[in-house]
Amino acid sequence: MPAIAIIGAQWGDEGKGKATDLLGTRVDYVVKFNGGNNAGHTVVITDASGHTEKYALHLLPSGILTPGCTPVIGNGVVVDLAVLFEELEALEQRGVDVSRLRISANAHVIADYNRTLDKVTERFLGSRRIGTTGRGIGPTYADKMNRIGLRIQDIFDEKILTQKVEGVLDLKNQVLTKIYNRRAATVEATVEELLAFADRLRPMVCDTGLLLNEALDRGETVLLEAGQATLLDVDHGTYPFVTSSSATAGGACTGSGIPPRRLDQVIGIVKAYTTRVGEGPFPTELFDEFGAHLSKVGAEFGVTTGRPRRCGWYDAVIARYAARVNGVSDFVLTKLDVLTGLDQVPVCVAYDVNGVRHDEMPVNQSDFHHAVPIYEYLPGWWEDISHARTFEELPANAQAYVKAVEALSGARISAVGVGPSRDATIAIHDLI
Ligand code: GDP
Ligand code: IMO
Ligand code: MG
Numbered sequence: 001m002p003a004i005a006i007i008g009a010q011w012g013d014e015g016k017g018k019a020t021d022l023l024g025t026r027v028d029y030v031v032k033f034n035g036g037n038n039a040g041h042t043v044v045i046t047d048a049s050g051h052t053e054k055y056a057l058h059l060l061p062s063g064i065l066t067p068g069c070t071p072v073i074g075n076g077v078v079v080d081l082a083v084l085f086e087e088l089e090a091l092e093q094r095g096v097d098v099s100r101l102r103i104s105a106n107a108h109v110i111a112d113y114n115r116t117l118d119k120v121t122e123r124f125l126g127s128r129r130i131g132t133t134g135r136g137i138g139p140t141y142a143d144k145m146n147r148i149g150l151r152i153q154d155i156f157d158e159k160i161l162t163q164k165v166e167g168v169l170d171l172k173n174q175v176l177t178k179i180y181n182r183r184a185a186t187v188e189a190t191v192e193e194l195l196a197f198a199d200r201l202r203p204m205v206c207d208t209g210l211l212l213n214e215a216l217d218r219g220e221t222v223l224l225e226a227g228q229a230t231l232l233d234v235d236h237g238t239y240p241f242v243t244s245s246s247a248t249a250g251g252a253c254t255g256s257g258i259p260p261r262r263l264d265q266v267i268g269i270v271k272a273y274t275t276r277v278g279e280g281p282f283p284t285e286l287f288d289e290f291g292a293h294l295s296k297v298g299a300e301f302g303v304t305t306g307r308p309r310r311c312g313w314y315d316a317v318i319a320r321y322a323a324r325v326n327g328v329s330d331f332v333l334t335k336l337d338v339l340t341g342l343d344q345v346p347v348c349v350a351y352d353v354n355g356v357r358h359d360e361m362p363v364n365q366s367d368f369h370h371a372v373p374i375y376e377y378l379p380g381w382w383e384d385i386s387h388a389r390t391f392e393e394l395p396a397n398a399q400a401y402v403k404a405v406e407a408l409s410g411a412r413i414s415a416v417g418v419g420p421s422r423d424a425t426i427a428i429h430d431l432i
Pocket of ligand 2: 008011012013014038039040041130131132133134135136137138226227228229232241242243244276277278279
């Protein structure tokens with residue numbers, strides 16, 4: 001029975017939350033397998049009476065909004081415990097049942113010193129900064145790889161937790177005080193802050209890898225929901241302008257404990273244009289009135305930091321790359337409605353790098369920095385498409401745009417988004 005991954009195919013904010021929520025009604029488990037509260041997923045739910053509820057999720061998997069679905073925070077996630085309980089309480093106050101949440105004993109914990117280090121490192125880097133979300137993500141993953149991280153299970157053993165914090169602060173306090181001129185963190189305060197969550201956390205914690213594999217054995221459906229995206233993946237993204245986790249389909253396996261052979265389907269979420277938050281190369285970025293149009297009509301402001309997202313045309317080179325890296329079986333093309341009202345819609349089909357055409361991502365990062373898009377210009381449409389619910393209801397030019405993007409992007413487009421709400425979706429092929 002199926003394990004399905006949902007992956008961002010660009011630089012994030014493609015609409016993964018909406019897609020997960022949409023499929024959530026048909027799955028038994030939704031697993032967040034990477035990242036932490038650097039993610040920001042907006043889910044808009046309109047009920048039968050027309051009442052609309054909007055949720056902004058950071059750390060919790062979007063499946064938490066679906067009654068009957070079990071949300072899971074996998075081992076690949078880094079957890080800010082204060083944010084976890086804030087989010088849970090806010091949802092409970094809105095009547096969402098959060099009691100089924102399960103958290104991996106092996107997930108890592110974001111300690112206060114790593115939030116500090118994230119911010120001061122960025123300041124120190126100045127013009128070379130990454131533009132991180134400042135949530136402590138990078139330093140926490142660095143500790144994990146450096147084998148000095150704190151895990152969820154450590155919170156339940158004060159002696160072990162204290163030993164680990166003592167060890168890590170021996171090192172961190174040198175950096176905090178001598179390089180960044182910050183106050184040292186104390187062992188007592190750090191341990192106390194984390195222990196305060198232990199009792200509330202205990203009932204949620206288990207071997208989530210076992211839980212999910214047993215669910216698959218029973219024939220249940222597991223949806224693996226990525227935070228961030230392919231071009232932000234630490235291995236496959238535009239390094240060093242990336243996040244610090246594995247946001248691609250391989251990460252879905254390592255971050256959940258579900259083996260690759262059990263993954264049946266990989267759904268790539270791709271916007272009908274491109275956005276990026278933070279620093280780093282972005283070949284199709286627009287600095288003109290068209291960029292302003294996408295930003296305004298698409299409401300392109302970050303859910304996590306409120307920063308304006310950089311906007312540009314659809315880039316089929318990175319979509320093909322994402323299809324390859326993840327083994328995308330289906331794309332969901334989101335926010336097609338935002339392209340309404342343009343005379344023509346450019347699509348980047350290849351790059352020109354110093355006079356040489358590249359149909360694939362240049363192997364060298366410097367070449368990618370210098371890539372100039374080669375555009376194909378498709379005719380636009382002016383009709384309001386936000387009420388279309390079948391492919392045939394789209395104007396001919398919008399249909400042609402979807403078909404052209406599909407032909408260029410390396411996998412079939414199985415659904416098209418025409419608005420933020422759960423129901424504002426055109427299904428083309430069954431996703432599950
Ligand atoms: P995620 O991080 O990939 O989950 O995406 P975000 O939630 O950060 O950003 C996507 C934004 O686009 C959210 O505000 C969604 O409500 C919105 N959205 C998703 N799909 C569509 C769509 O098809 N049309 C429009 N207009 N908005 C959409
Ligand atoms: P969702 O899941 C867009 C970006 C940051 C920064 C870089 C590194 O909503 O798609 P980090 O704090 O992770 O060390 O920052 O990654 N970034 C995102 N951009 N969407 C996200 O998540 C992001 N998560 C991180 O802006 O450039
Ligand atoms: Mg987002």
